[in-house]
C-alpha cells in the first residue's frame with residue numbers, strides 16, 4: 001500500500017475529480033471525452049465497447065502503442081548515431097505480449113525480448129524471425145534453451161555459471177554455429193519504484209555480480225568468471241554484456257552509472273583476453289505516468305543523456321563503442337492501455353482519521369466495487385502501485401467523494417485504486433476507466449477466485465479488434481479433470 005493510502009486521505013494534487021478529464025498523460029493519446037461526457041478511445045465510445053465486449057476489458061490504443069515504439073526507436077537511433085554507435089530496441093514482451101502486438105512492434109522496427117518459452121512461442125507464432133528475438137530468464141529449462149536454439153534466436157541472455165554450461169551443452173549437442181550469448185550482470189545500481197522491481201542490487205536472483213568478495217580483491221568477480229567461462233567454450237559466441245537495473249525508473253542517472261560499470265567490465269575483459277565484447281544491452285525500466293500530473297520519461301532526453309555518457313566513458317577507457325540495445329516494455333505498452341470496469345456496488349464507510357475519544361476525527365471513504373480487481377491488476381497489491389480512475393460513461397456535477405476502487409475478490413487488499421475523487425453519485429452500472437494498465441496487467445493476470453481473465457481489445461480509427469478473447473468458465477473447467 002502506498003504511504004499516502006496507509007495514512008488515510010490526502011489532498012494530493014494528483015487527484016483530478018471526474019469531469020475535469022484532461023487528454024494527455026496518464027491516458028493514451030487516443031482518449032477523448034465526448035460532448036455527452038463519455039470517454040472514447042481510438043474513436044470508439046467506451047459505452048459501445050463495453051456493450052459489445054463486456055467488462056472488465058483491457059483496451060489497447062493501437063496508434064498510441066505504435067507511436068511509442070517509433071519514438072523510442074527514433075530517439076535511440078538518432079542519439080546513438082550522433083556518437084557513432086548502433087542500437088537495437090527490443091520490446092520486453094513480459095509487459096504484454098500477443099501475436100498481433102509482436103507483429104505490430106516488429107513492423108515498427110523493434111525486436112522482441114522474451115523471458116520464457118511461452119513468450120518465445122508467441123513471438124515465433126507472430127512470425128518474428130528468430131534472429132530478432134532474445135531469450136532471458138534466470139532458470140531456463142533445457143527445453144526452453146533447445147527451442148531457442150532451434151529457432152535461431154539472436155541471443156540467449158545467460159544468467160548464471162550453471163547456465164553457461166547448460167547452453168553450451170545444448171549447443172554442443174546440436175553441432176553447428178556457436179550459440180550467441182549475452183551475460184547478464186548486476187552492477188549494484190539500485191533504481192526504480194519498488195524493491196521487487198529493482199533488479200540490479202546485489203541481493204537478488206538475477207545476473208552475476210561485478211563485485212568481488214570483501215578481502216578477496218585478487219579474485220575475479222562472478223561476472224568476470226562467467227565471461228571467461230563463456231570465452232572458454234567453443235560452442236558459445238560471447239555477443240554481449242547485459243544489465244537491467246530496475247523498472248519504473250524516472251531518474252536517468254542510474255542507467256549512466258550502470259552503463260559505465262558494464263563498459264569498464266568490457267574494457268577489463270579486453271585487457272585480460274584481447275576480446276572486445278561487441279554488444280552491450282542496457283535493459284529496460286523507462287518510467288511512465290500513472291497519475292494525472294505525472295510525466296513519463298522523455299525518450300529523446302534519456303537517449304541523448306545515455307548516448308553522451310557511454311561515448312564519454314568509452315573515450316575515457318580507450319575502447320571503441322560497442323553496439324547497444326535497450327529493452328523497454330512498460331514505456332511502450334503501459335500508457336497505450338486502459339482497463340474498463342463496470343461498477344457493481346457503492347458503500348460509504350466511516351473511517352477513523354486521527355485523534356482519540358470525543359476529539360477523534362472521522363471521514364468517509366466510499367468503496368466502489370468493480371467487476372474485476374487484483375486478478376486483472378495485481379500491481380497495487382504487489383507493489384503498492386498507484387492508479388487513477390475516471391467515470392467513463394457520463395459526466396456528473398455531483399460533489400466529489402474520496403473513493404477507493406476495489407475488486408470482487410476475497411481479499412481486503414483487493415484494491416485497484418487506493419484514493420481517487422469520484423463524483424458522489426457514482427452508482428451501479430457506471431463505467432470506470434483506469435489508465436496506464438497496458439503493461440503488467442494482462443501479463444500478470446490470474447484466475448484467482450476462478451475469475452476468467454478479461455479480453456484485450458485493440459481500438460484504432462473507430463474499429464475494435466479482439467486480440468486476446470475473454471476467458472470463459474468453460475476454459476477454466478476444461479483444465480479441471482474432475
Ligand SMILES: Cc1ncc(COP(=O)(O)O)c(C=O)c1O
Nearest residue numbers: 092244247284285327328329330
Ligand atoms: C531483463 C529485463 N528487461 C526489460 C524489462 C522491462 O522493464 P520495463 O517494462 O520496466 O521497461 C525487464 C522487466 O522486468 C527485465 O527484467
